[in-house]
Amino acid sequence: MWQAVFEDHKDDDFMVIAVAQESRGLETAQEFIDEAGPTYVVLIDQEHVVSDLYNLTNVPQAVWIDENGKIVRPPETAGSHDGWRAMNREDMSMPDESAAIISKAQETYMNALRDWAKNGADSRFAFDEAAARAHLRKPADNTALAFANFHLGQYLYRNGKQDEGDKFLKTAINLKPESWTMYRQAMNLRDVGAMGFAADETYFARVDALGANRYYEPPDLEDFPTELGFEPPA
Amino acid sequence: MVTVLTEAGHSNVPGGNARGDNLWLPSGDIEAATGWTLKPEGFCRGTVCVPTPAGKEAEFSEGDAVNVSAFWRHMGRPVLHDAAGDTWMLGNSATERANALDSLEAPDFSLSDPSGRVHSLSDYRGKKVFLTTWSSW
Numbered sequence: 001m002w003q004a005v006f007e008d009h010k011d012d013d014f015m016v017i018a019v020a021q022e023s024r025g026l027e028t029a030q031e032f033i034d035e036a037g038p039t040y041v042v043l044i045d046q047e048h049v050v051s052d053l054y055n056l057t058n059v060p061q062a063v064w065i066d067e068n069g070k071i072v073r074p075p076e077t078a079g080s081h082d083g084w085r086a087m088n089r090e091d092m093s094m095p096d097e098s099a100a101i102i103s104k105a106q107e108t109y110m111n112a113l114r115d116w117a118k119n120g121a122d123s124r125f126a127f128d129e130a131a132a133r134a135h136l137r138k139p140a141d142n143t144a145l146a147f148a149n150f151h152l153g154q155y156l157y158r159n160g161k162q163d164e165g166d167k168f169l170k171t172a173i174n175l176k177p178e179s180w181t182m183y184r185q186a187m188n189l190r191d192v193g194a195m196g197f198a199a200d201e202t203y204f205a206r207v208d209a210l211g212a213n214r215y216y217e218p219p220d221l222e223d224f225p226t227e228l229g230f231e232p233p234a
Numbered sequence: 235m236v237t238v239l240t241e242a243g244h245s246n247v248p249g250g251n252a253r254g255d256n257l258w259l260p261s262g263d264i265e266a267a268t269g270w271t272l273k274p275e276g277f278c279r280g281t282v283c284v285p286t287p288a289g290k291e292a293e294f295s296e297g298d299a300v301n302v303s304a305f306w307r308h309m310g311r312p313v314l315h316d317a318a319g320d321t322w323m324l325g326n327s328a329t330e331r332a333n334a335l336d337s338l339e340a341p342d343f344s345l346s347d348p349s350g351r352v353h354s355l356s357d358y359r360g361k362k363v364f365l366t367t368w369s370s371w
Binding site for chain 1: 237239241244311312313314315316317321323325326327328331332334335336338339340341342343345346347348353355356358359360361362363364365366367368369370371
């Protein structure tokens with residue numbers, strides 16, 4: 001997804017680092033890497049270290065970091081849009097209107113990223129310090145406890161204590177219900193269902209329970225489509 | 235023997251001892267397991283030292299053994315363990331994470347690429363970095 005923008009701007013002192021929040025590790029991530037064939041940096045983060053450090057809740061979320069290692073756009077949804085929730089779950093087809101919104105979302109985010117990749121601090125999309133701070137979402141105590149439970153749960157799960165590990169993973173999810181990454185990845189340890197996903201009715205029920213609340217919070221970006229893109233279940 | 239998990243990694247400490255909700259480690263093993271050491275000034279890492287609370291020295295150290303969990307909780311950080319007391323998670327606090335983000339200095343990390351080579355975010359100083367996340371699902 002990021003290969004084109006990387007290719008176009010790698011000579012502008014620009015790098016893409018795509019970190020897999022992948023509890024099953026390289027083995028599971030590998031096929032997606034092979035398919036995409038990226039030439040930028042891809043890293044495998046089995047312990048979800050980056051989610052912990054940056055208080056991330058879903059993928060894709062991204063951070064823009066300048067040449068001096070300073071955050072110029074705090075974590076936000078990287079171009080994805082809730083329009084995907086209009087997808088037909090039987091045949092995976094997408095209504096045209098939702099598809100158009102998803103496309104616009106992607107394009108808007110990509111254009112902003114390209115502008116910054118080229119222009120750096122001169123880009124109108126790079127926040128100044130005050131704006132960057134205002135856009136930070138800082139973790140609460142529950143989040144710290146959630147990551148500790150998640151880390152321990154994963155370790156126990158992988159080291160012969162699956163039932164006990166599961167308890168800590170469940171605690172983590174309950175402490176940080178807004179983390180879709182923890183929820184999906186904890187499921188992934190347990191079951192790999194049809195389509196190679198652990199997705200099943202419980203996952204979709206949890207998505208539907210959001211109602212009109214967002215799965216993907218829209219970024220604060222000019223022209224980014226803010227409409228829902230789907231009809232919330234009654 | 236106990237296994238100690240922190241954000242930095244996992245260590246086995248043969249002389250480690252669980253006493254209920256308290257994890258005691260031999261003083262010589264603490265640094266490798268946690269990155270901290272016990273000095274006369276207190277529990278220290280780099281230039282930061284957390285003094286042992288006055289009057290409570292016995293709760294925090296006993297001969298050569300140090301109650302790492304007590305120091306950890308004293309720093310407001312989560313401490314978890316499995317039922318058997320074999321595996322301990324020494325977590326990080328929300329305050330330290332929030333403070334790090336508030337500084338706007340992008341927190342550093344080191345992870346492996348698919349070939350096994352380790353990259354740190356700080357390796358890419360001098361470039362604009364688009365740090366993004368993904369997963370298989």
